[in-house]
Amino acid sequence: MAAGTSFLRQCIATTTRTLVTAKSKHSSYHFSTFLLPLRTHSRRLTIRAGITNNEEVAAKAAASDADSGAPTIFDKIISKEIPSNIVYEDDKVLAFRDINPQAPVHVLIIPKLRDGLTELGKAEARHGEILGQLLYAAKIVAEKEGIVEGFRVVINSGASACQSVYHLHLHVLGGRQMKWPPG
């Protein structure tokens, strides 16, 4: 992913956030911007300038496109159009570092084929195999990152859970003592 896109910022505001729009994929994103799901390359990108951190608002805004089936930033990461720091990859899943980490290790795991899995709440019985592969990949990632002795997996489904990209993704966090409740 581009060094400037912080599309993974999620939930709970501490300050306010400013909305900015840019016209093309060639825009030079500010380091702490938040990228909403893209409909197409040619459409205007809605970018949230990271002056602040109102992640609830960001998730709610992203939810407006949740059922559109539109491509998201993850499609560009899968296609390598946007570079990312890949931790693990096989034919079914891709794992890469969250560029707005909430722990010393913070990796996202996504299915390469979204196949209707915009969110976990849209899962169907036929998705069982890929869901298992994603969760097993979390263990592989934890091993690779040296945190298999202690890590947390989080899946946000929907705006009230702070989902901000509508392509199912698992957060794998570790490298520090995690707290309770989990957000």
Added chain:
Amino acid sequence: MAAGTSFLRQCIATTTRTLVTAKSKHSSYHFSTFLLPLRTHSRRLTIRAGITNNEEVAAKAAASDADSGAPTIFDKIISKEIPSNIVYEDDKVLAFRDINPQAPVHVLIIPKLRDGLTELGKAEARHGEILGQLLYAAKIVAEKEGIVEGFRVVINSGASACQSVYHLHLHVLGGRQMKWPPG
């Protein structure tokens, strides 16, 4: 589960916690006690009185038995020896309410057969199917609980993630705005 057992208390202390020991499964547990994994019915149970909420300490204590393969409180819930508030059940998984909920809806989902899955960090490729079934069950539970539009799934693996029962379990939380970071 017994109305008094709060074995699901996890991580981050706000107050101190007192250790109490009781001698049998027939002990009358205080409402806010924390039950560590049981080795056998006849052994002494280590119960953490919920005078406080130091969940990090609780998780670390539980971790000492993590690799023992000993039965846990969940075995008694599966066998119905300890009653629980079941939300969903099929031949592979059981979902029941956390009696120390961290959100208006807080359900735990476990595999009925632990099969080495004391924690997610112990998962092997052969566990892929049950992992998928567990994650799909989270969606079923969310639907049944009326939170499919917004819910968070959390899996704690190991003490630093606040795992306190060494039988893999998924937390499904919803019914309120979840925050970020997730603990």
